[in-house]
Amino acid sequence: MADGQDRKIDAATGTELKGHEWDGIAELDTPLPRWWLWTFYATILFAVGYVVAYPAIPMLNDYTRGMLGWSSRGALDKELAARAAQIAPIHRAIAATPIIDLPARPHLMQAAVEGGRAAFKVHCVQCHGSGAAGAKGYPNLNDDDWLWGGDLATIEKTIIDGVRNPGHDATRLSIMPAFGRDQLLTAAQVDDVVAHVRTISRQDKPSAASQRGGKLFADNCTVCHGADGKGTRALGAPNLTDGIWLYGGDTDTIRASVWNSRQGVMPRWDDKLDTATIRMLAAYVHSLGGGEATPTADAGNAAE
Amino acid sequence: MLMPADPPSLYEKRKGVYPKAVDGFYRRLKWAIMAVTLAIYWGTPWFRWDRGPYAPDQAVLVDLAHRRFYMFAIEIWPHEFYYVAGLLIMAGIGLFLVTSAVGRAWCGYACPQTVWTDLFQHVERFVDGDRNAQVRLAKAPWTLAKLGRRAAKWSLWLAIAFLTGGAWIFYFADAPTLQRDFWSGTAAPVAYATTALLTATTFLLGGFMREQVCIYMCPWPRIQTAMLDEKSLVVTYKAWRGEQRGSLKKAQAHPAEFGDCIDCNQCVAVCPTGIDIREGPQIGCITCALCIDACDAVMAQVGRPRGLIDYCTQEDADAEQKGAPPRPALSALLHPRTIAYLTVWSAIGAAMLFALGARTRIDIAAQQDRNPIFVRLSDGAIRNAYMVKVRNMEARPRPVTVAVDGLAGASLWTDAMAREQAGPSVTATVPADSVAKLRIFIAAPAAGPSRQDFAFTLTANDREGGGDHEPARFERP
Numbered sequence: 121m122a123d124g125q126d127r128k129i130d131a132a133t134g135t136e137l138k139g140h141e142w143d144g145i146a147e148l149d150t151p152l153p154r155w156w157l158w159t160f161y162a163t164i165l166f167a168v169g170y171v172v173a174y175p176a177i178p179m180l181n182d183y184t185r186g187m188l189g190w191s192s193r194g195a196l197d198k199e200l201a202a203r204a205a206q207i208a209p210i211h212r213a214i215a216a217t218p219i220i221d222l223p224a225r226p227h228l229m230q231a232a233v234e235g236g237r238a239a240f241k242v243h244c245v246q247c248h249g250s251g252a253a254g255a256k257g258y259p260n261l262n263d264d265d266w267l268w269g270g271d272l273a274t275i276e277k278t279i280i281d282g283v284r285n286p287g288h289d290a291t292r293l294s295i296m297p298a299f300g301r302d303q304l305l306t307a308a309q310v311d312d313v314v315a316h317v318r319t320i321s322r323q324d325k326p327s328a329a330s331q332r333g334g335k336l337f338a339d340n341c342t343v344c345h346g347a348d349g350k351g352t353r354a355l356g357a358p359n360l361t362d363g364i365w366l367y368g369g370d371t372d373t374i375r376a377s378v379w380n381s382r383q384g385v386m387p388r389w390d391d392k393l394d395t396a397t398i399r400m401l402a403a404y405v406h407s408l409g410g411g412e413a414t415p416t417a418d419a420g421n422a423a424e
Numbered sequence: 425m426l427m428p429a430d431p432p433s434l435y436e437k438r439k440g441v442y443p444k445a446v447d448g449f450y451r452r453l454k455w456a457i458m459a460v461t462l463a464i465y466w467g468t469p470w471f472r473w474d475r476g477p478y479a480p481d482q483a484v485l486v487d488l489a490h491r492r493f494y495m496f497a498i499e500i501w502p503h504e505f506y507y508v509a510g511l512l513i514m515a516g517i518g519l520f521l522v523t524s525a526v527g528r529a530w531c532g533y534a535c536p537q538t539v540w541t542d543l544f545q546h547v548e549r550f551v552d553g554d555r556n557a558q559v560r561l562a563k564a565p566w567t568l569a570k571l572g573r574r575a576a577k578w579s580l581w582l583a584i585a586f587l588t589g590g591a592w593i594f595y596f597a598d599a600p601t602l603q604r605d606f607w608s609g610t611a612a613p614v615a616y617a618t619t620a621l622l623t624a625t626t627f628l629l630g631g632f633m634r635e636q637v638c639i640y641m642c643p644w645p646r647i648q649t650a651m652l653d654e655k656s657l658v659v660t661y662k663a664w665r666g667e668q669r670g671s672l673k674k675a676q677a678h679p680a681e682f683g684d685c686i687d688c689n690q691c692v693a694v695c696p697t698g699i700d701i702r703e704g705p706q707i708g709c710i711t712c713a714l715c716i717d718a719c720d721a722v723m724a725q726v727g728r729p730r731g732l733i734d735y736c737t738q739e740d741a742d743a744e745q746k747g748a749p750p751r752p753a754l755s756a757l758l759h760p761r762t763i764a765y766l767t768v769w770s771a772i773g774a775a776m777l778f779a780l781g782a783r784t785r786i787d788i789a790a791q792q793d794r795n796p797i798f799v800r801l802s803d804g805a806i807r808n809a810y811m812v813k814v815r816n817m818e819a820r821p822r823p824v825t826v827a828v829d830g831l832a833g834a835s836l837w838t839d840a841m842a843r844e845q846a847g848p849s850v851t852a853t854v855p856a857d858s859v860a861k862l863r864i865f866i867a868a869p870a871a872g873p874s875r876q877d878f879a880f881t882l883t884a885n886d887r888e889g890g891g892d893h894e895p896a897r898f899e900r901p
Contacts, residue, residue, distance in 0.1 A: 364801075409839070410799075
């Protein structure tokens with residue numbers, strides 16, 4: 121229309137041409153159907169309705185909030201509340217079921233493991249790692265070696281009361297003397313004990329030093345670690361003969377452990393988490409691959 | 425600035441189309457195709473197909489909730505969606521094939537828009553009478569009588585639309601159950617919403633939008649105009665035979681000046697999209713061929729040969745114009761492009777059939793735990809953990825054994841077992857038509873490569889047997 125000339129009519133269709141042409145191809149100015157215009161008006165009406173009903177127009181400090189009061193944050197809160205209401209019965213059931221009875225109720229057990237998986241990511245990964253594989257001084261919870269025991273009830277007790285949690289009477293407590301620092305053993309004697317530990321863990325062949333260390337071990341260590349060095353779970357004394365070391369099994373690290381002793385701390389959780397969450401954490405840790413069966417009454421101290 | 429004296433409107437009011445009833449070969453063909461397509465649409469969900477106690481007995485079922493697609497003896501899992509993609513590709517190439525062979529036959533006969541519009545127009549003629557009565561009624565003021573007729577017509581349309589929209593949902597659930605639930609108000613909300621939506625679209629598209637859908641909304645006519653060539657069958661007005669058109673009286677008075685077209689306008693009157701085919705091929709022509717029926721009837725009445733309007737290719741039209749005798753329309757079906765499309769179409773079909781016949785109905789997948797990758801056990805061995813999924817695509821439970829191949833000294837156990845029960849393999853029963861998830865621990869001696877490739881092997885322990893294997897990796901510190 122801008123060229124100001126009367127536009128041509130296409131002979132075949134009787135429709136006006138737009139006026140431009142490329143290599144003999146011209147564009148028809150076909151009128152839109154009237155109903156199309158109506159749908160356009162309908163979308164405008166919809167937009168007006170939307171602006172009135174929903175948050176729409178940004179203002180200087182705020183925005184128009186719409187008459188329905190909808191907000192994405194509110195929608196999220198609603199979803200979270202609905203989810204909480206949905207899982208509340210399971211939480212109550214888990215809190216009401218003693219942990220040794222959980223395996224008999226697979227549905228609850230599965231819910232507990234999954235709930236524990238989520239809670240672990242929040243409360244436990246800082247020390248034990250996101251895969252619960254631990255680190256030096258922080259136990260790997262995937263393996264089959266347990267300081268205090270790997271059955272459901274024992275794991276739960278460890279989480280409830282923690283390990284060496286200061287000022288908590290019920291906490292798990294094991295105090296190994298700092299044999300070198302406190303001059304209970306001389307430096308040479310400590311070296312002999314280390315040689316013995318290296319031998320019973322099958323890392324070194326027996327030697328004169330390890331034989332001397334064996335005698336020292338019998339005098340100083342067997343109270344807690346046992347005559348064979350396999351540890352005592354009731355005292356939290358680790359098994360020194362297996363392939364798993366909390367701080368490391370090389371000579372220097374063992375020497376540092378004997379010299380200074382190790383006093384790792386895990387906080388108690390019963391003042392921070394509810395019963396159900398602790399129970400779920402225990403179920404999750406138990407499910408990682410090293411979980412042990414609940415000991416029967418008469419086989420109390422047999423298993424290692 | 426000069427403006428045209430009478431600027432054309434940017435928007436165009438829809439012109440009323442009141443197609444006249446017609447009878448003839450193509451009209452009967454359209455009836456037959458309408459009957460078949462509607463019967464397929466309404467009947468399919470009610471066919472039963474016995475699949476045993478573990479699978480639904482509906483012959484064609486799209487089970488979205490359980491992510492299964494049943495089609496007679498074939499069951500498709502989500503991971504086999506490429507069969508559906510293949511069907512869609514075949515449908516697409518099928519349209520190319522049909523277009524290449526018989527022009528816009530899909531538009532004219534089988535497209536749901538055409539079928540339902542045809543049905544609605546039949547209802548319209550039943551209530552309002554034929555073309556002339558419809559035109560009169562449209563122009564008439566809104567009296568009580570007109571209102572009554574409109575109400576009757578729209579009610580019938582709405583009933584058909586409801587049956588159409590309502591039938592759709594039966595493809596997605598067990599039809600008899602859903603029917604009961606639907607009427608007792610206990611069906612899923614989505615069933616009612618779908619029915620309402622499709623009822624509304626059927627009512628609107630079939631009753632009011634009609635040819636507007638073909639001309640303005642549907643991309644297919646535009647694509648087809650690009651696909652038609654001089655060998656494609658199109659409905660052709662043989663102008664060289666018809667022109668100069670003129671009334672029968674004039675033509676009889678001056679036979680030398682006039683052609684066969686007696687300008688009776690019947691071809692325009694019967695056209696469901698309201699075009700004049702005598703203006704030549706155009707996007708509004710869906711090649712339903714009703715104008716051929718109308719013209720043939722008129723030609724018979726005035727004693728002239730049939731086929732003044734007929735299916736004809738551009739090539740044949742040119743030949744005929746130069747004096748060649750008319751070729752039967754069917755002889756245009758086979759030409760190189762048609763054969764090429766047919767070859768591609770059949771090849772895809774054959775490949776899919778072969779794949780369907782050869783596909784395995786049980787398989788295994790394994791994903792290694794990445795955190796931690798490995799765990800040292802107290803006896804010094806290294807443990808890796810895997811999430812192993814065994815997929816049983818048969819409609820019956822199957823006992824299976826999972827073992828490892830290529831990992832010396834390995835012992836396997838699951839999270840439901842103690843390590844003391846570990847062995848060279850684990851067994852499980854996979855429920856019918858489902859995936860069993862097994863968390864499998866593997867312990868192997870610490871001595872070995874830090875990354876060792878091996879394979880999980882799956883064996884079905886039933887009469888049918890079969891199995892699968894899955895490459896995996898064992899990692900050590």
